[in-house]
Amino acid sequence: MTLKVLAIDDSRTMRDLLQVSLTESGFDITLAEDGIDGLDKLEAAQPDVVITDINMPRLDGFGVIEAVRAKADYRATPILVLTTESSPAMKARARDAGATGWIVKPFDDVALASAIRRVSAV
Amino acid sequence: MTDQTENDAEDVNELIAFRIAEQDFCFNIMSVREIRGWTPATVIPHAPSYVRGVINLRGAVVPIVDLAARLGLEVPEPTARNVIIITQVDGPIVGLLVDAVSDILSVSEKEVQATPDVASNGSEFLSGIITREDRMIRLLNLGAIVPEKAGVAA
Amino acid sequence: MSKTDELRATFFQESEDLLEQLTDGLDEMSGGEADSETVNSVFRAVHSIKGGAGAFALDAVVRFAHRFENVLDALRSGELAVNGQVLDVLMRSSDHLTVLLEQARDGVPDDGDPAGEPLLAELMALTGAEADEGPSEAEVNFQPMTLDLGDFGASAPAEMQFRVDFQPQDDLFKSGNEPVFLLRELCALGEAQVDCNTSALPEFDALDTEASYLSWKVELRTEASETAVREVFEFVDGLCVLGIEEVGGDSAGGGLPDLPDLPSADTPPSSEPAAADDAATKAAAPAPVPGPAASSAATPAGPPQKVEPPAKSQPPQPVASTIRVDLHRIDRMINLVGELVINQAMLTQAVKRDGIAQGSDIDVGLEELRTLTRQIQDSVMAIRAQPVKALFQRMSRIAREAGADTGKTLRMVTEGAATEIDKTVIEKLADPLTHMIRNAVDHGLENAEDRLASGKSAEGTIRLSAAHLSGRVVIEITDDGAGINRDRVRSIAEKKGLIPPDAQLTANDIDNLIFQPGFSTASQLTALSGRGVGMDVVKRSIQSLGGRVSIASEPGKGSTFSIVLPLTLAVLDGMVIEVGGQTVVVPISAIIETMRVPTEQVFQLGTQNAVVRIRGSYVPIVDVGAVMGYRPAVDPTGDHVILLVETADGVRAALLIDVIHDQRQVVIKGLEDNYGQVPGVAAATILGDGRIALILDPSAIVGHNGAGGAAVLTTPLAAE
Incomplete structure (x- = not known):
């Protein structure tokens, strides 16, 4: 079965990059423009993996993680955060918020696919 | 009006016939966009004498050629009874000022005679002669009367 | 357009929006109306630009945006307080980021951005960061998965053997991680033997489904480096007990000599013990771990792959601004x-x-x-x-640059940025406006000492406004500087022969002398508004848009330049006049004033020509009726009207006409489609009575007159 990915990012460029990369890797991708939009699309998308940006209007990535984790069905869904920092502080913060892993921007197709493989049943 | 048989259809052209200074002229009706009454034209500076000026044709600026002047005939001041035949040949839209439209003719190619070689002014605009009920109708070469725009700027 | 080009185009389009968001936010902040959401949105804008720029390897943008972002982050967290100085740096940073993005978009090669260095230093000073700390961090971030590929310097990486001890803690599951995926990924690096230790499993009824009871030992033979092996467990670092130990390499020869009791390597490794299958724990999820061959092609630590940032390998395509409907x-x-x-x-x-x-x-x-x-x-x-907003933002930037270049502190205020003008007009307005803004900073504003001496605040203000006014757009550039020095302007104009020494000029006349060709107010040419371009060029550009420009100045208080523009190039402000029985239209942009012929001021010059003296200057009279061939030349002292016009080249002439009817906006109609060009005629229009009126081209008429009478220049439709 094709792995379903919900990718949330407020940047059009980043959404396009994710779409191109993930589609080429054979994932079924749903895009959302911010945290609220992402949560709105969560039920319909039924994602196997959630990828979310941190800095977003309306609801940021930490808010997304919290809200997703609060849903019984998605409590253990892998969530990867997109970040431009790879500092230990950032990682700790992402993990404390309940993230499964992270993808450091800029990412390439290989890094993205690897991150997804490490958290999901591809 | 005509004794042409139907099976000559391929050779038959529809021509619009009109009068200028008591003479009969015609050209292919396919070049005609519309026919309208005379309205005063706005004078164009430095234009040739046969250009009456420009008129507003539903928003388009259309020059009017006084055919009588162009053909070297007597040129009276136009009145409300005059007619403008709006033509379009390969691009520019030009109005031709004539006295009156007289007929629509169906003419086969065979009926068109060559223009006799006379050295009179205006014959260079004719491409043939047609006879109808004792009338001699001059077939106009529109391309010669309305020069292409490319020649305009020269 | 290739996929990459499309992505690039998206990035630059989005960047434009983000820069607007950034500028808006900074404006709000400088207006003191910023709440935390404003600061957040400013931060996000820069952050998103940085993120996107990274994807296209726009290193200069990334480097600068990174520093910029850090300062914004400090603002966001309250570490840094907003003040005038900080805002100044932020605004200049925003300007610089705009420039960097424009350069990247236009394919200007990245020169390491030396121009940004001082600003980077200022940004770093704000956060108290060390000079070398920041950028390197950004570089380290770049492609972390592949940095270690060259570790051994050898073309064919040597095969290594690792022993990995992996014991998840309870928290690992809470984070959504799953040991089986990690093990699978690990196995994909090479040949692996996985051993699961189930000894910690409790009795079934004592089982906590969310607790971790299993641990694994993996023997891995791989060409991947230890870094790559550790990378697999990156997400669970701290959520497990992890031991990675190098136990041997190629030198040890083939096989697995250190571990004689292991099964042969071609046995598919799996979560072996049956007990694990029975357990309902996630840790023992039954998904088989794929063998090494399954996904090795896609593994990050496979054969070295050239890291190829999408944009770098091909020449960047400049991204054109687009409108999606065919114009x-x-x-x-x-x-x-x-x-x-x-x-x-x-x-x-x-x-x-x-x-x-x-x-x-x-x-x-x-x-x-x-x-x-x-x-x-x-x-x-x-x-x-389109709204003039983007144009105004660009002008604000130019004002700040000009301020920095001249050492003048200034505040740029824009009003009416939402005012909309024809797209083409906006595009063509950029150059003249740039020049006027620079001029206002350079010549309009005084330096701080002079301002203080005359009782003004040290900071000058430039105000740029746009508004709709009776079907036209009025753009004003106001400075609160010293105003026009009329004595100096007058003496310069006299010295350059622009006016006779005894010319009677009103204050306004003198002010407008600066639009005369060849006039330059700067006593010393500055790099800024010098550049050999005068206000006459500005005036000409505005006129070519069918607009007018004028200046009003008050000594000591400042100057206001007003530009009046048509809403679109399809209409024109015209004066409907009559000459030789013909109704024609003269573009108002060319007309300076109208008057009845001052008979006693008309003088013959030669046999054919006459001049009229207007405020001490002699201006040639051009008989429009004769030039256009409407009628023979007339005596200019008869019952006529003069339109004093100035051509695009700055030549003045008195057009002799019969009657002025009206002023109105007319829709421009081309004559070229069906006729051709007519000398002295710019275009045509249709009047209320349905008749066509020609729109005169004053420059051609004046030039034509100078060339000597009413000779026919070209004769459309006369092909013989």
Whole structure:
């Protein structure tokens, strides 16, 4: 079965990059423009993996993680955060918020696919 | 009006016939966009004498050629009874000022005679002669009367 | 367009929006109306630009945005307080980021951005960061998965053997991680033997489904480095007990000599013990771990892959700004609406002529038609219209740059940025506005000492405003500087022979002398507004847009430049006049003033020509009726009117005409389509009575006159 990915990012460029990369890797991708939009699309998308940006209007990535984790069905869904920092502080913060892993921007197709493989049943 | 048989259809052209200074002229009706009454034209500076000026044709600026002047005939001041035949040949839209439209003719190619070689002014605009009920109708070469725009700027 | 180009185009388009968001936010902050969301949105804008720029390897942008972002982050967290100085740096940073992005978009090679260094230093000073700390961090971030590929410097990486001890803690599951995926990924690096230790499993009824009881030992033979192996467990670092130990390499020879009790390597490794299958723990999820071959092609630590940032390998395509509707369609629509307006005017005139009573049904209906037509016209024009906002933002940037270059502190205030003008007009306005803004900073504003000495604040203010005014757009540039030094302007004009020494000039006349060709107010040419370009060029550009520019100045208080523009290039402000029995239109942009012929000021010059003295200057009289061939030349001292015009080249002439009828906006109609160019005629238009009126080209008429009389220049339709 094709792995379903919900990718949330407020940047059009980043959404396009994710779409191109993930589609080429054979994932079924749903895009959302911010945290609220992402949560709105969560039920319909039924994602196997959630990828979310941190800095977003309306609801940021930490808010997304919290809200997703609060849903019984998605409590253990892998969530990867997109970040431009790879500092230990950032990682700790992402993990404390309940993230499964992270993808450091800029990412390439290989890094993205690897991150997804490490958290999901591809 | 005509004794042409139907099976000559391929050779038959529809021509619009009109009068200028008591003479009969015609050209292919396919070049005609519309026919309208005379309205005063706005004078164009430095234009040739046969250009009456420009008129507003539903928003388009259309020059009017006084055919009588162009053909070297007597040129009276136009009145409300005059007619403008709006033509379009390969691009520019030009109005031709004539006295009156007289007929629509169906003419086969065979009926068109060559223009006799006379050295009179205006014959260079004719491409043939047609006879109808004792009338001699001059077939106009529109391309010669309305020069292409490319020649305009020269 | 290739996929990469499309992505690039998206990035630059989005960046434009983000820069606008950034500028808006900074404006709000400088207006003191910023809340935390404003700061957040400013931060996000820069952050997103950085993120996108990274994807296209726009290193200069990334480096600068990174520093910029850090300062914004400090603001966001409250570590740094907003003040004038900080805002100044932020605004200049925003400007610089704009420039960097423009350069990247236009394919300007990255020169390491030396111009940004001072600003980077200022940004770093704000956060107290060390000079070398920041950028390197950004570089380390780049492609973390592949940095270690060259570790051994050898073309064929040597095979290594690792022993990995992996014991998840309870928290690992809470984070959504799953040991089986990690093990699978690990196995994909090479040949692996996985051993699961189930000894910690409790009895079934004592089992906590969310606790971790299993641990694994993996023997891995791989060409991947230890870094790559550790990378697999990156997400669970700290959520497990992890031991990675190098136990041998190629030197040990083939096979697995250190571990004689292991099964052969071709046995598919799996989560072996049956007990694990029975357990309901996630840790023992039954998904088989794929063998090494399954996904090795896609593993990050496979054969070294060249890291290829998407944009770098091909020449960047400049991204054009686009409008998604074919402009021809819009122009056609605008034309048609122009017809509608004319048609409606004709109808109104006909109704009036036929004596239809006011208030009758026809009259009322016609009035409604008029209103509707006007609304349709406005709406259609609005399609081509764009707010001047982006233009104004660019001008703010230019003002700040000019301020920095001249060492003047200034505040740029924009008003009416939402005012919309025709897209083409906006594009063509950029150059003259740039020049005027620079001029206002350079020549308008005094330096701080002089300002303080005259009782002003040290900081100068430049105000740029746009507004709609009776169907036109008025753009004003106001400075609160010293105003025009009229004595100096006058003496320069005299010295350059622009005016006779005894010329009678009003204050306003003197001010407007600065638009004369060859006039330059700067006593010393500055790098800024010098550049060999004078205000006459500005005036010419504005005129070519069918607009006018003027100046009003008050000594000691400052100057205001006003530009009046048509909403679109499809219409023109015209003066409807009559000459030689013909109704023609003269563009108002060319007309300086109109007057009855001052008979006693007209002098013959030679046999054919006459001049008229206007405020001490002699201006040649051009008999329009004669030049256009409408009638023979007339005596200029007769019952005539003079239009004092100035051509695009700055030549003045007195056009002799018969009557002035009216001033109005006219829809421009080309003559070229069906006729050709007519000397002395710019275009045509259709008047309310449905007749065509020619629009004169004053420059051609004046030039024509100078060339000597009414000779026919070209004769359209005369092909013989």
